[in-house]
Amino acid sequence: MKTEAITIKTRAEESMNAQTMIDVRHLNLHFGEGNKQNQVLFDVNFTVGKGEIYGLVGESGSGKTTVLKCLAGLFTHWQGELQLNGTPLTHNLSPARCRQVQMVFQDPYGSLHPRHTIGDILEEPLAIHRIGERERRISQLLDKVGLSRTFRDRYPHQLSGGQRQRVAIARALILEPQVLLLDEPTSALDVSVQAEILNLLAQLHQEAGLTYLLVTHDLGVIAHLCHRVAVMQHGRILETLPIEQLVSGKADSPYTQMLVQGSQRYSREMAQLVAVF
Numbered sequence: 470m471k472t473e474a475i476t477i478k479t480r481a482e483e484s485m486n487a488q489t490m491i492d493v494r495h496l497n498l499h500f501g502e503g504n505k506q507n508q509v510l511f512d513v514n515f516t517v518g519k520g521e522i523y524g525l526v527g528e529s530g531s532g533k534t535t536v537l538k539c540l541a542g543l544f545t546h547w548q549g550e551l552q553l554n555g556t557p558l559t560h561n562l563s564p565a566r567c568r569q570v571q572m573v574f575q576d577p578y579g580s581l582h583p584r585h586t587i588g589d590i591l592e593e594p595l596a597i598h599r600i601g602e603r604e605r606r607i608s609q610l611l612d613k614v615g616l617s618r619t620f621r622d623r624y625p626h627q628l629s630g631g632q633r634q635r636v637a638i639a640r641a642l643i644l645e646p647q648v649l650l651l652d653e654p655t656s657a658l659d660v661s662v663q664a665e666i667l668n669l670l671a672q673l674h675q676e677a678g679l680t681y682l683l684v685t686h687d688l689g690v691i692a693h694l695c696h697r698v699a700v701m702q703h704g705r706i707l708e709t710l711p712i713e714q715l716v717s718g719k720a721d722s723p724y725t726q727m728l729v730q731g732s733q734r735y736s737r738e739m740a741q742l743v744a745v746f
């Protein structure tokens with residue numbers, strides 16, 4: 470399976486555009502002030518190519534989600550330079566940025582409004598951004614994420630966890646962004662459902678040439694989806710490496726080697742479940 474995973478990534482890398490889509494330079498962020506100040510990101514630097522799937526791994530609290538939230542505009546008090554597709558990001562969240570980059574959260578239960586139907590949830594961003602042909606767009610997207618059109622009139626509590634995450638992915642895609650920020654998109658799901666969602670993400674990436682920045686604890690997920698990975702610890706990037714180097718156990722840092730060893734059993738299970746793309 471390792472050999473197959475490497476072949477997939479190499480093929481994907483060949484077709485990948487070498488242009489930079491996400492550029493993170495000298496990103497620093499702290500919470501609190503004075504003697505309560507807690508710095509959580511320390512000079513974080515990395516770039517993600519157009520069409521690349523880039524993983525961020527590391528232990529809990531290492532700052533992975535915080536990096537995504539800075540890029541998504543959910544945290545605005547960062548210092549450093551952030552660029553998307555060559556355009557510097559300001560500290561404000563503009564409509565243009567919402568259309569360019571969208572985030573999918575870990576918890577499909579909490580991220581969908583409980584009193585809105587799926588149709589309403591998908592229509593809201595289109596209405597806010599004054600985008601027409603809403604019926605067509607919503608129907609097309611439901612098809613794309615593998616949900617029948619009958620889901621339009623249902624409420625989130627009437628869906629399974631996997632179906633809810635499909636809706637969350639559809640909502641993120643409805644504005645046709647170039648970048649998806651995926652924060653542990655499968656960790657709240659059963660293992661078999663995780664595989665379905667990973668396959669859906671791989672399929673959508675292939676069809677639309679999107680750029681993904683994917684946060685996970687799970688190196689099995691990284692090995693099956695990502696081209697490159699950055700390993701974070703205590704708010705810093707410890708090393709960045711191509712996936713081939715990670716799966717062949719040739720990471721430089723002892724910390725990354727420990728992460729790989731810790732996730733090997735899970736990777737084998739996931740390998741059996743996730744189809745090859």
Ligand SMILES: Nc1ncnc2c1ncn2[C@@H]1O[C@H](COP(=O)(O)OP(=O)(O)OP(=O)(O)O)[C@@H](O)[C@H]1O
Binds near residue numbers: 528534535
């Ligand atoms: N809104 C906030 N206010 C104060 N501290 C925060 C806030 N959000 C995150 N932190 C702190 O920032 C640090 C990094 O958190 P972050 O959620 O980015 O970690 P993570 O690597 O994504 O962890 P996990 O894998 O558990 O989600 C943690 O110490 C966390 O407590």
